[in-house]
Amino acid sequence: MEKKPRGPPTNLSLSSSSSLLSFSLSSSPLSSPPMAILLVLFFFVAAIPSVPPVLAAPASSTAVSFTPQDNFLIDSGSVANTTHSDGRVFISDQTFGKYYSSQGRDVLITVPSADVPSRIYLSARVFIQEAVYTFHMARPGWHWIRLHFFAFNNTEFILENAKFSVMTDSLVLLHEFTIDASATNTTKWFFKEYLVNVTAERLSLKFVPVKGAPAFVNAIEVVSAPDILVTDIGSTLFPVAQYNGLVTQSYQTVYRLNVGGPQLTSRNDTLGRTWTSDGQYLQPKVSGNNVSVAPSVIKYPEGGSPLIAPQSVYASAVEMATANVADPNFNVTWNLEIDLSYQYLIRLHFCDIISKTLDDLYFNVYINGKMAISGLDLSTLTGGLATAYYKDFVVNSTMISTPLSIQIGPMNQGTGAKNAIINGLEVLKMNNSVGSLDGEYGVDGRSLGGVNKGTVAAVGFAMMFGAFVGLGAMAFKWQKRPQDWQKRNSFSSWLLPLHAGDTSFMSSKNSLGSRKSQFFSSTTGLGRYFSFAELSEATKNWDANAVIGVGGFGNVYIGEIDDGATKVAVKRGNPQSEQGINEFQTEIQILSKLRHRHLVSLIGYCDENTEMILVYEFMSNGPLRDHLYGKDLPSLTWKQRLEICIGAARGLHYLHTGAAQGIIHRDVKTTNILLDDNFIAKMADFGLSKDAPTGSEQHVSTAVKGSFGYLDPEYFRKQQLTDKSDVYSFGVVLFEVLCARPALNPALPREQVNLAEWGMQWKRKGLLEKIIDPHLIGNINLESMKKFAEAAEKCLADYGVDRPTMGDVLWNLEYALQLQEASSQGKAEDENKALAATAAPAPAPISTPDNHPNALPEQSRTPKEVQAVDEHSGTAMFAQFAALNGR
Missing domain, CATH: 3.30.200.20 (Phosphorylase Kinase; domain 1)
Known part of the structure; x- marks a missing residue:
């Protein structure tokens, strides 16, 4: 595919006349100008031909426009206003020069013509010393800042040798930036785009040349952006959780791809953005097919907006190239180079434009090989086909490698089409802790290490000396910690x-x-x-x-x-x-x-x-996990493990049924099951809990929260929380208790990383005893283990409707305990030779702490009785527990 030159993004504008007027009024002093100036300005504005607004979506029922309250478009170095190729008018910075100041000489340079997409690149202002542009804001909020550069030939300055920094009052945009032709394109024109949440009444852009080299800029845009563009909440990966605080960050656009479609310029976008084609990043290209529909068929769900992305983006996509073969089983991959010094906001755009019916397409999405979305079901999330949907992820790049890879692949669940699609992709760099989007130093000179830039050389020797002292102090402090500190x-x-x-x-x-x-x-x-x-x-x-x-x-x-x-x-x-x-x-x-x-x-x-x-x-014995692995504590017996699981199940069962409105825990795991002096289990950590649905509602729609490895895949896929989500997590806990290993262990071979999947594989093979905790071998009744594993397997069903209630799980665990106790009793009697081999009486029913009747152990039942219990799966027989109340 021929690599297309990257087009410049453009800003939000009403028309050439309104653009000029908004700039002049917002830039005027508080006192009224003389009438003569007003008349000149009026006739000057009236003489400019009007152009259509560019902030409109393609004609459709979902057409939308956005009017920016701040709309500063400046053609730096030009002596007259310049009309962009998309119709927007850029004002000469000579016209309103009082909002520009310089500490020294600056030069206006031009070139008659060049291979550029707009005439705004044909002039530039060159700075020899520090210079500042100041903009008075009409309203706070999100603003685009776009800086346009074209290093054209000039007799006085070699712009390709420019080296400079650009910053606001609190944010570094560029630090000692150089014009590297290899990093842009062969035509040498390019732009830098930022999205900044402006909270002050003024915004200053400061250009600081590095000594001996010039600084320059061809054009500047400072334009309001809608509040809905970035909301406060996203999702994190590794592990999956909710991220709060997106509105406190600043962003630089690194990639904005129209996947499966052509490049879209500012004339085609709802907010003056540029979307490049994804072809050069798709690896290998033969793995994906481009598909498209008419933009007019694209719909937006309630709360959605074309301002997030225009219909043209959602109207094209890439699907699996061999999706029609007998058994497609591969991922389609996009590789993107990023700077691993930053966090990134990754926005993925989806729209099902390939399915003929609802609920036919389920697929997985991966970010650098990690599951980001499991079983994405677009028709359920949006309520229809050809309906826009997007998802934001915050990725700490120190936990991934370069290049950043975005992958889609089939879910292979046995139903629906085996295919996967994606329509758009945005990667935005987030500012670091010192407020920089380029480099380790903030506006005030602080570095990421906390040292002011101007003092680095002076303190170098002191740091070396302090390192030796610090190591000694650390060693002394470590020795003073108690032995059980960790x-x-x-x-x-x-x-x-x-x-x-x-x-x-x-x-x-x-x-x-x-x-x-x-x-x-x-x-x-x-x-x-x-x-x-x-x-x-x-x-x-x-x-x-x-x-x-x-x-x-x-x-x-x-x-x-x-x-x-x-x-x-x-x-x-x-x-x-x-x-x-x-x-x-x-x-x-x-x-x-x-x-x-x-x-x-x-x-x-x-x-x-x-x-x-x-x-x-005080729970003296701490979390259950510490007694299973990792802490070198005495191993729990199988009976102890069963009793602990039963206690936790009782706590969860009471949460689900014991209050007027049930409660969903939402973070069931072995660290949230605590043990007291007598190893009585108690559920803890209800910070993520939710009230269960009431009335006709079957679920609670909510952002996915919980702990990776324990998350219900159906909840993860549909963002619909039910009490069966707790049941799934408890199933993982049961396997963790049986196998004494973490729910997730990336250090293991791929097939063993996820405990739930690994345990289910061995359960279906009938060889579960091969992977259990070695401490249990020879000390566990196989029938008890079988009943326990059956309960875990039912908990881990793919769909919540197929999972048991916590009451059913509790019944099966108590039955497994009876089998273990009956087995232990039989062994003791054999050792004491107190029971004749041919006439051993059936063990009496075991009473439980809640004094509920228990079924007889399986060994003492007739085959008919055992079959009746298994057919009920505990549901009907657990009716006796319906009145179970908390104490």
């Missing part, structure tokens, strides 16, 4: 709240300090009130060595109250942690309704001054 500082959310009476205090969304008065009072039913002094004493003045858990809310400390008689866990909120505080509040809201022996209990609280502290029972 265990006690694991990233487990140990203790969470259970009971609070009044939830009205949750209405405030301000900072922690201002929130205090609404959050706690002595009448909220949060239990015992503690003074701050009491809790400081209990935690030895918040000793760092007393930290037993770390979360987004702050730290959890072990403490002793009542003169050391009672150990507690003290969760102290961090005022700067807004995200953690939100989850902190959710725990209170959810669990204020509940009390159960298998949920961690709240003891009391402190609301003194601006503090927000909760006190819980």
Whole structure:
């Protein structure tokens, strides 16, 4: 495919006349100009021929336009206004020169003609010393900043040797930038596009030449962008979670691809953007086929908008090139070079323009080989065919390699078409921690390492000397840590709240300090009130060595109250942690309704001054995971594991059914199952919990949250949460208990990475005993293991409707416990020779902590009885548990 030159993006404009007028009025001083100037300006504007607006979508029922309140278009170096090829008028910076200032000499240069897409590239302003453009904003919010460059030949300056920086008051756009022809295209013209959330009344663009080299610019755009263009929430990968804070970032456009279609210029886009063709990035090209439909057939869902991407983008796509062969099983890949020093916002655009019927296309999306979307079902998400959909991902590039790869491939689920598509792709670089989009230094000279640029040379020797001192201090500090420091500082959310009476205090969304008065009072039913002094004493003045858990809310400390008689866990909120505080509040809201022996209990609280502290029972044996692997603790027996799983299942069953409105935990995993002194299991960490649907609703539509490896694939695919999502996660927990290994382990061979998939493979082979925890071999009843594995397998069904309830799971686990106990009892009796081999009586039913009747062990039943139980799968027989209530 012939590589097309990259066209310049253009801005949002009403018309040539309105563009000029908006610039002149927004740039005028506060005092009224003389009438003569107004008359001249009026006739000058009236003389300019009007042109159609460029901010309109292609004609259709979804046509939309956007009128930018700030619309500065400047042709730098020109002595007259210039009309862009798309009809927009760029104003000469000579016309409004008082908004431009320079500390030294600058030169206006022009070239009569050149192979460029617009005449704005035929003039330039060259800076010898620092220069500033200042723009007065009509409104805050998102703004495009586009800088246009063309290093044309000039007798006085060799523009290809230019080297300079460009920055705003708080953001570095370019740092010691050089014109590298090999990085642009053969015609040497190019542009840099940024998306910045402007919050001040003025925006300054400062050009700073590097000594001995010039700086220059051909044209500048500063134009308002719609608020919906970037919302605050996206998704992260590795692991999958929600990312908050997109509106606080600034962005540089690295790639914007019209996948499967031609290049789209500013005349074709709803916001003056340029979309390049994807052909040069598709590897290999034969793996994908271009498909397209008429743009007019593209629809947008409720809440969607052509401002996100025009119909022309969604009207073309790339699908699998051999999708019609007998068994397609490959991915279509786009490789994109990126700078691994930054995070990136990756926006993927999809629109099903190939299916003939609904629910026929399911496919997977990968980012650098990692699953980004599993089983993408566009017709369910959008409610129809040919309907636009996009998804934002935030990727920390230090966790991936270059080039960045975007892949689509078939789901191979046995139903529907085996195909995959993608319509558009955007990659936006995010500013780093010092506010730079180019290099390690911020506007104030700070580097990513925290050192001011001007002091680097001066402190070099001191840093070398300090390194030796620091190493010694670190070694001394490490020796002073307690031996179990690593265990006690694991990233487990140990203790969470259970009971609070009044939830009205949750209405405030301000900072922690201002929130205090609404959050706690002595009448909220949060239990015992503690003074701050009491809790400081209990935690030895918040000793760092007393930290037993770390979360987004702050730290959890072990403490002793009542003169050391009672150990507690003290969760102290961090005022700067807004995200953690939100989850902190959710725990209170959810669990204020509940009390159960298998949920961690709240003891009391402190609301003194601006503090927000909760006190819980101390779970001395920590999370279940620590007793399975990784901590070198004594191995749990099979009976202990069954009892722990039963306790956790009871807690989840009560969450789903014990309140007037059920609750979905949404983060079931082995670190959230805590063990007390007697290894009684209690569910914890309700920061992600959601109320279950009520009435006719079957699910809760919500962003995907949870822990990678435990996520329900149906919830991940459809973003529809049900209590069966908890059931799926619990199925992963059951395999984790049986095999004593993590849910995900990337260090293992590919087929073993995902525990759920690996365990299911061996279960179906009937060889599950080959992969169980070696500590269990010879100590586990195979029938008990079989019943346990059957329960896990049912939990991991692909579709929620095929999974059991937590009540059914609980029944099967208790049955597995009876089989294990009966087997152990039989072994003991054989060893004591207390039972005749030919007349062994059937073991009596085992009573459980909840005093519910239990089925007889399978060994003592007739074949007919056993068959009846299996056919019921626990559903009907579990009716006796329907009245199970919390304690």
